[in-house]
Amino acid sequence: MSARQVTLAEVAKQAGVSLATASRVLNGSTRQVSEDLSERVLRTAEELGYVPNASAQALARNSSSLVGLVVHDITDPYFSCIAAGVTRVAEAAGLSVVLGTTGRRPEREAELLSTLRAHRARAVVLAGSRTTDRAAQSRLAAEIDAFTEQGGRVACVSQAKLGTDTVVPGNRAGGRALARALAELGHKKFAVLGGPTELVVARDRLAGFKAGLADAGIAPPTVINGAFTRDGGYAAAMELLGSKSRSTCVFAVTDVMAMGAMAALRERGVRIPEDISIAGFDDIPTLRDTVPALSTVRLPLEEMGEIAAGLVLDAGGDEARTVRVAGEVVLRASTAHN
Amino acid sequence: MSARQVTLAEVAKQAGVSLATASRVLNGSTRQVSEDLSERVLRTAEELGYVPNASAQALARNSSSLVGLVVHDITDPYFSCIAAGVTRVAEAAGLSVVLGTTGRRPEREAELLSTLRAHRARAVVLAGSRTTDRAAQSRLAAEIDAFTEQGGRVACVSQAKLGTDTVVPGNRAGGRALARALAELGHKKFAVLGGPTELVVARDRLAGFKAGLADAGIAPPTVINGAFTRDGGYAAAMELLGSKSRSTCVFAVTDVMAMGAMAALRERGVRIPEDISIAGFDDIPTLRDTVPALSTVRLPLEEMGEIAAGLVLDAGGDEARTVRVAGEVVLRASTAHN
DNA sequence: GCAGCGCTGGAAAGCGCTTTCCCGCCACGC
DNA sequence: GCGTGGCGGGAAAGCGCTTTCCAGCGCTGC
Numbered sequence: 001m002s003a004r005q006v007t008l009a010e011v012a013k014q015a016g017v018s019l020a021t022a023s024r025v026l027n028g029s030t031r032q033v034s035e036d037l038s039e040r041v042l043r044t045a046e047e048l049g050y051v052p053n054a055s056a057q058a059l060a061r062n063s064s065s066l067v068g069l070v071v072h073d074i075t076d077p078y079f080s081c082i083a084a085g086v087t088r089v090a091e092a093a094g095l096s097v098v099l100g101t102t103g104r105r106p107e108r109e110a111e112l113l114s115t116l117r118a119h120r121a122r123a124v125v126l127a128g129s130r131t132t133d134r135a136a137q138s139r140l141a142a143e144i145d146a147f148t149e150q151g152g153r154v155a156c157v158s159q160a161k162l163g164t165d166t167v168v169p170g171n172r173a174g175g176r177a178l179a180r181a182l183a184e185l186g187h188k189k190f191a192v193l194g195g196p197t198e199l200v201v202a203r204d205r206l207a208g209f210k211a212g213l214a215d216a217g218i219a220p221p222t223v224i225n226g227a228f229t230r231d232g233g234y235a236a237a238m239e240l241l242g243s244k245s246r247s248t249c250v251f252a253v254t255d256v257m258a259m260g261a262m263a264a265l266r267e268r269g270v271r272i273p274e275d276i277s278i279a280g281f282d283d284i285p286t287l288r289d290t291v292p293a294l295s296t297v298r299l300p301l302e303e304m305g306e307i308a309a310g311l312v313l314d315a316g317g318d319e320a321r322t323v324r325v326a327g328e329v330v331l332r333a334s335t336a337h338n
Numbered sequence: 339m340s341a342r343q344v345t346l347a348e349v350a351k352q353a354g355v356s357l358a359t360a361s362r363v364l365n366g367s368t369r370q371v372s373e374d375l376s377e378r379v380l381r382t383a384e385e386l387g388y389v390p391n392a393s394a395q396a397l398a399r400n401s402s403s404l405v406g407l408v409v410h411d412i413t414d415p416y417f418s419c420i421a422a423g424v425t426r427v428a429e430a431a432g433l434s435v436v437l438g439t440t441g442r443r444p445e446r447e448a449e450l451l452s453t454l455r456a457h458r459a460r461a462v463v464l465a466g467s468r469t470t471d472r473a474a475q476s477r478l479a480a481e482i483d484a485f486t487e488q489g490g491r492v493a494c495v496s497q498a499k500l501g502t503d504t505v506v507p508g509n510r511a512g513g514r515a516l517a518r519a520l521a522e523l524g525h526k527k528f529a530v531l532g533g534p535t536e537l538v539v540a541r542d543r544l545a546g547f548k549a550g551l552a553d554a555g556i557a558p559p560t561v562i563n564g565a566f567t568r569d570g571g572y573a574a575a576m577e578l579l580g581s582k583s584r585s586t587c588v589f590a591v592t593d594v595m596a597m598g599a600m601a602a603l604r605e606r607g608v609r610i611p612e613d614i615s616i617a618g619f620d621d622i623p624t625l626r627d628t629v630p631a632l633s634t635v636r637l638p639l640e641e642m643g644e645i646a647a648g649l650v651l652d653a654g655g656d657e658a659r660t661v662r663v664a665g666e667v668v669l670r671a672s673t674a675h676n
Numbered sequence: 677g678c679a680g681c682g683c684t685g686g687a688a689a690g691c692g693c694t695t696t697c698c699c700g701c702c703a704c705g706c
Numbered sequence: 707g708c709g710t711g712g713c714g715g716g717a718a719a720g721c722g723c724t725t726t727c728c729a730g731c732g733c734t735g736c
Contacts, residue, residue: 005488007692018716023694031695034714049484054456055396056692059721064393066436066457074425075640077624080418087412087439096453098404099437101425115434118392119404146387150343230627256624263627286415286594289568289601291629302413345722356686361724369725372684394722397691681734689726696719704710 006048015044026052058120063151067309068116068124070100070109076229076256077284078301082127082157085305093313095122102128104228106136113143116152123153123312125305129201129228130159155312157304158201165311165321167304171201171281172208174297174327175251178279179212181329182249182295186338187277190221191247193236193257195228202228205253205281222247226257233257237264248276248338255280255287255296262294262334273336283330293332300325344386353382364390396458401489405647406454406462408438408447414567414594415622416639420465420495423643431651433460440466442566444474451481454490461491461650463643467539467566468497493650495642496539503649503659505642509539509619510546512635512665513589516617517550519667520587520633524676525615528559529585531574531595533566540566543591543619560585564595571598579606586614586676593618593625593634600632600672611674621668631670638663 012022017037024031025041033041044050058064067090071079087097098121100112109128116124124147131137144154144164155165182190192209195202210220222245226236233252237260240250252258258280262272270276272292283298307323350360355375362369363379371379382388396402405428409417425435436459438450447466454462462485469475482492482502493503520528530547533540548558560583564574571590575598578588590596596618600610608614610630621636645661 005692009692019693020695020716020718021714024715027694029694032714037715051452051456051484053397053458053692054453055393055402055458056721057694058393059391059397059723060692060694062721069437073422074412074418075415075422075623077413077415077418080412080415083437084411084413084439087437088441091439096436096438096457098434099407099421099425100434101422101429103426114389115392118389119434120391120393146389230624259624259627266629285413286568286597286624289597290627291604343722347722357723358686358688358725359684362685365724367724370684375685391722394691395724397693398722398724400691677736679734679736681732683731683733685728685730687726687728689724691722691724694719694721696717698717699715701713701715703712706707706709 005053006050008050008052011041011045011048011050014048015040017041026050027057062120063122064120065095066116066119066121067095067097067312068100068112068121069097069127070102070112070124071127072102072104072129074099074101077286078254078256078282079127081285081301082305082308085302086125086309089306089309089313095313106131106133107139110136110139110143113140113147117143117147117150120150121152123155125155125157125308125312126159127157127305127308129199132198132200153312155308157308163320166323167308167311168322168324169299169304170324170327171204172211174281174299174329175205175208176212176215177327177329178251178281178297179209180216181331182251182277182279182335183213183216183218185277185335187249188218188338189247189249190218191240191245191250192221192223193233193240193250193252193261194223194225195232195253195257197225199228202253209251221251228254228257230256230260233260234264237261241265241268241270249335250276250278252278252280255282255284255294258294258296259287259290273334277335277338279335281327292334295331295335297327298330299327343391344388346388346390349379349383349386349388352386353378355379364388365395400458401460402458403433404454404457404459405433405435405650406438406450406459407435407465408440408450408462409465410440410442410467412437412439415624416592416594416620417465419623419639420643420646423640424463424647427644427647427651433651444469444471445477448474448477448481451478451485455481455485455488458488459490461493463493463495463646463650464497465495465643465646467537470536470538491650493646495646501658504661505646505649506660506662507637507642508662508665509542510549512619512637512667513543513546514550514553515665515667516589516619516635517547518554519669520589520615520617520673521551521554521556523615523673525587526556526676527585527587528556529578529583529588530559530561531571531578531588531590531599532561532563533570533591533595535563537566540591547589559589566592566595568594568598571595572602575599575602579603579608587673588614588616590616590618593620593622593632596632596634597625597628611672615673615676617673619665630672633669633673635665636668637665
């Protein structure tokens with residue numbers, strides 16, 4: 001085993017050319033190499049099964065072919081969709097994606113960025129949602145600076161960090177439009193299952209929703225905060241049922257939370273949508289076949305990943321670009337007229 | 339911008355020690371370094387914000403801190419669960435995961451492996467399912483050999499490749515147990531929505547299911563093949579409805595396919611489970627809250643990812659190890675007595 | 677008292693590649 | 707005929723790190 005790896009030097013020697021020539025042939029150099037030498041090199045490389053050593057290339061070029069992707073939980077369809085978009089674009093560009101997961105701990109984000117910097121990743125997409133945790137944020141900001149100073153690019157999905165490209169979903173606008181649409185169904189009394197208060201995405205969706213209700217002249221909703229997960233939605237819904245709130249419509253700031261909430265409601269014998277209407281946010285593809293079909297705000301998640309990767313990969317100007325993507329209200333069977 | 343990166347040499351000079359000493363202090367070397375020197379190096383490294391250049395380390399050590407993970411589609415909860423397990427273990431071991439997606443094209447697997455080899459990844463987990471495509475398989479086998487010869491380890495999830503560690507879910511046994519359980523419910527006429535015929539996972543589940551039916555003295559099922567996706571399940575179910583088959587129970591070889599199938603059945607006004615019972619395979623967590631709750635065979639997906647990562651990370655002996663994980667039949671509301 | 681040993685620190689040789697610099701060659705123009 | 711320029715090829719200097727090898731030193735054991 002462990003037959004040593006074929007090196008460029010071996011290829012060069014075998015082909016009877018210099019190291020420089022072999023390198024120029026096998027990796028897009030601007031320099032020309034004559035037809036026959038070039039062909040000879042290509043052939044021997046093929047024969048020997050030469051594979052360039054990416055580490056050595058990265059070292060010599062001072063830039064690797066790695067792109068970082070940082071998410072909270074790859075199991076969450078929200079993130080896996082974004083990841084799909086990012087990997088598609090990165091792989092099409094001949095780059096490899098290194099996936100980091102934070103497990104929803106804000107401080108991991110900075111750690112991962114540091115690792116990525118160690119690998120001289122050429123770019124990184126931060127898909128984790130921004131928190132209001134000051135310490136974690138400033139540590140992260142410092143890492144982002146270090147990363148960009150070293151020549152790497154950073155893009156964020158849904159969290160505008162100073163100086164980075166960003167893909168911003170219409171969280172606020174989406175929440176607002178959803179609230180209006182639900183108000184039009186005749187609901188008067190709303191509850192919101194909000195995520196953790198420190199998550200900006202959750203706050204934005206909630207704020208937008210409140211604004212929408214206000215637009216419609218409806219009283220502010222009962223708000224219950226919980227984890228940004230299925231279980232968080234379940235727990236929040238249980239809490240809601242335990243309270244005296246007599247809402248006819250509940251908005252879970254995430255489809256995944258909505259699923260948990262629906263489970264809780266069903267368990268307590270609450271019918272959807274007859275007794276309570278419920279809506280989510282994201283329009284997770286995997287969840288589209290559930291019954292009753294979940295009303296939600298559709299976000300083009302994969303596309304958002306693609307956009308983020310696109311931003312981060314084409315060099316772009318110096319200033320931070322922001323791409324907004326709109327959410328589209330999709331009313332389905334989980335919300336009924338009141 | 340682009341302030342050059344702090345190098346070991348700078349740290350060493352600043353701390354007034356040699357390169358060797360600095361290296362020994364900052365990276366676990368077996369060699370001892372005196373307390374004061376050590377502390378001085380640590381301090382200056384901290385001050386300067388030194389981050390080792392992973393490429394250079396990889397080159398010098400001839401082994402990187404990268405672990406590959408190859409899946410078909412990260413959006414598919416089956417794979418994202420496995421991915422979660424793999425990343426958890428890898429990150430705990432201080433390694434970074436590079437994620438490759440094949441988009442279900444078998445030939446991509448070999449390409450990705452080659453890229454991973456270029457990066458001198460220390461190990462790789464192949465989670466994509468094995469196909470019977472001879473050409474792709476032999477190309478893959480060659481790449482696996484090349485990879486292991488270069489010193490990397492390879493583990494597969496659910497596809498026993500010669501000479502690699504493998505995590506084998508009880509596809510056959512699970513299918514069989516499920517068939518028996520469904521037979522006990524009184525069903526006599528079965529249909530199976532099988533995946534593509536060339537996917538070994540699909541074949542195994544189908545084969546097991548058939549065996550289980552045979553155990554129960556029941557006639558072989560109607561089999562309809564389709565893509566290993568939600569849409570594949572939908573299409574297969576539609577085809578089934580169009581046929582004259584009067585099955586009372588349908589087994590979709592995947593939960594995701596089952597979801598598509600249920601959508602199709604509902605669309606045609608077929609009630610579940612009153613008119614037709616349906617079962618899946620995998621027990622995808624995200625899908626556990628659907629109504630009616632899906633009967634299935636539970637696989638500990640994240641754990642499988644963890645096991646695979648564990649196998650591939652601890653050096654282990656020379657021979658290929660195989661870890662079997664059992665599937666557990668879980669009967670829920672989507673299957674009824676007949 | 678001295679050979680020998682264990683231990684720590686440093687010099688330097690790589691690791692496999694890119695890229696600069698130089699050289700020789702040819703075509704061209706005066 | 708010779709100076710110029712352009713062009714293709716090769717030598718070699720790194721890229722930032724690890725690790726081997728050697729030197730020096732303080733001990734121990736005879």
